[in-house]
Amino acid sequence: FMANPVPWIVMALILGVVIGVANFLIPWIFYSIMGFWGLLLGAAIGGIVMNLLMPVFMGGLMTACDARASGRKVEIPHLFAGFGANLVDLLTIGAVSAALTLVVFLLTSVVGSFFSILNLLNIPILMATWAAPALIAVRGMSAIDAMKTTWAASVANIVPGIVAVILLAVAGIVALIPLGLGLLVLTGVAAGMIYAGCRETFA
Numbered sequence: 386f387m388a389n390p391v392p393w394i395v396m397a398l399i400l401g402v403v404i405g406v407a408n409f410l411i412p413w414i415f416y417s418i419m420g421f422w423g424l425l426l427g428a429a430i431g432g433i434v435m436n437l438l439m440p441v442f443m444g445g446l447m448t449a450c451d452a453r454a455s456g457r458k459v460e461i462p463h464l465f466a467g468f469g470a471n472l473v474d475l476l477t478i479g480a481v482s483a484a485l486t487l488v489v490f491l492l493t494s495v496v497g498s499f500f501s502i503l504n505l506l507n508i509p510i511l512m513a514t515w516a517a518p519a520l521i522a523v524r525g526m527s528a529i530d531a532m533k534t535t536w537a538a539s540v541a542n543i544v545p546g547i548v549a550v551i552l553l554a555v556a557g558i559v560a561l562i563p564l565g566l567g568l569l570v571l572t573g574v575a576a577g578m579i580y581a582g583c584r585e586t587f588a
Contacts (some may be wrong), residue, residue: 389459393573396449396464400442400572407431407438436483440514441467441475443579444522446572450580451523467522474521477528478514485510512539512546519583538586549582 408431415427444467449459467475489506516538517531526534539546553575560567 388453390573392449392459392461392463393576394569395461396446397569397572399461399464401568403438403442404435407435433483436486437476437479440478440482440518440521441472443467443518443576444471444475446576447519447522447580447583450577453577454580454584467518471521471525474526474528474531475518478517478521478532481528481532482510482514509536511550512536515539515579516583516586519580520587523583524587534587542586549578553578 408428411431411434412424412427415423415430417423419426442464445464448466449463452463453459486507489510492506513532513536516535517528520526520531520534521528556571556575557568560571
């Protein structure tokens with residue numbers, strides 16, 4: 386991050402705008418047209434959009450990290466690298482993640498809050514997808530192979546994975562304290578952490 390802070394900050398800002406549109410603008414537009422039910426529909430659509438696009442943008446961030454690791458300069462267009470040849474595979478990761486997350490949500494809604502422990506089912510989804518965008522964008526794997534490889538690596542490195550998630554969660558909380566401005570730094574740092582983890586795990 387420190388070697389090229391400006392591109393990382395700009396990429397974080399762009400991601401912030403995308404997240405804002407999906408999570409706030411789309412629901413507000415539907416709410417203004419359809420009222421309460423429009424708000425629910427807009428939130429659902431925004432959530433689907435985010436689930437589909439995040440692996441694509443993550444693939445772009447991994448491309449930026451790979452450029453830096455190869456001695457090249459990190460540039461803002463790297464963020465959109467996922468919209469190239471690997472777009473279908475990256476969207477597939479998003480679609481699978483969205484579908485499984487929806488299943489977990491429906492299960493918890495049906496059985497009630499007493500069984501909210503079912504939310505732990507989101508953990509296997511994360512275990513199968515956290516490194517998939519990097520394996521697709523950098524190594525050219527297919528979506529299915531990337532998820533299989535990520536799952537196997539997660540199972541084999543369960544303790545380091547838990548530590549990494551805790552560290553990122555704590556860093557995220559700290560980043561929110563100064564009006565969320567820390568997220569401009571955390572985006573690049575977290576991307577670098579994920580990329581470094583992939584290089585170590587899949588070397």
